[in-house]
Amino acid sequence: MTSKDDIRQLLLNKKESEILDKIKSEKTNVQIILDIAKNDSEWKLRREAVKILGKAEVKESIDLLKEILLKDHLTILRKAAAKALGCIGDEKGIPPLLSALKSSKDPSIITEVACALGALKAIEAVIILVSMLQTNTDGEIREHAAEALGLIGDPKGIDILLEALNNDKEDWVRGRSAEALGLIGDTKVVPDLLKALESDKGIGVSVKVATALGRLKDKSAVQPLVDHLKKGVNVETRRAIVYALGEIGDKQAAEIFLELLETDEDETVRYWACISLGFMKHKKAVNAILKVLTEDSSVRVRRTAVLSLGQLEPKTKKVISILDTVSKEDTDDEVKEKAKETITKLAKVHGYKNKTEMLKDMGIK
DSSP, X not given: OOOHHHHHHHXXXXXXXXXXXXXXXXXXXXXXXXXXXXXXXXXXXXXXXXXXXXXXXXXXXXXXXXXHHHHOSOHHHHHHHHHHXXXXXXXXXXXXXXXXXXXXXXXXXXXXXXXXXXXXXXXXXXXXXXXXXXXXXXXXXXXXXXXXXXXXXXXXXXXXXXXXXXXXXXXXXXHHHHHHHHHHTXXXXXXXXXXXXXXXXXXXXXXXXXXXXXXXXXXGGHHHHXXXXXXXXXXXXXXXXXXXXXXXXXXXXXXXXXXXXXXXXXXXXXXXXXXXXXXXXXXXXXXXXXXXXXXXXXXXHHHHHHHHHHHHOOOOHHHHHHHHHHHHHOXXXXXXXXXXXXXXXXXXXXTOSSHXXXXXXXXXX
């Protein structure tokens, strides 16, 4: 049986996975952690215990977490309690979080509470969060209010988020508002997002806007995203735009994917371009992907090239021969293995009993 001293030592050393395992195996350990969170003389141990209660989703800790959130004299513990209530995911945590949101003066607590209410999708918090985003002078609080509104997903937040996207003076608030609009999922905001993509030069805003457009999957955004990409944007924005175009999944983007596959120096951009061409089943991409498979220096991109070929399902001696060579000669074992699996898949797709029969029929030894 695990003792309280054992648990305290694990908490001191931040052995979270071990503690979580002990909670699963011995229910009595929950009571030990509850006791430490409430009564231990070391605030650091109390904080770690509170974190564990959240990560373990211990619902019987909600009353204690409420008490810590609303009454404890240590800000760091109140913040930990707010986050834990969000992690537990029980609507019983909403009332104390709302109380804290209304009564707290400390920005660090307010932001943590807002995030927790977002995680709980607390519709009851929308009016307060809208007011915070509209009137609070602290940019960090406005940012987290926007984030929470996005997580909650209530359309009532759209108008104030659009206002923040278009007019807030802080880059990160405008960016977070864009992200939140994407999470809410109403495509009526696409024109405003496209306007921000074109005109907002704030740090990181274009990344968040592109992410939102990808989530909304509106095909009207494809050409503006492609046009913006061609302007020579930074690597973070290129990654976000390519990912967004892949999420939208429209073949209008195929040509830019082919271009990026050949020319972009960033492996993540090439990776997303390659995987998107496969998901689109863009048959004309076969030769470009074969070139990637045999020439790209990135193992990650070559692995994706093999998978994309499997999705495109080509049936030519050239493709199968290259895959066969790669399965034997590539420097990465996983690329070799995936090439073997893809050959087997293609053999089945094209009506062969096995890959050996296909290789023989094509004259590949």
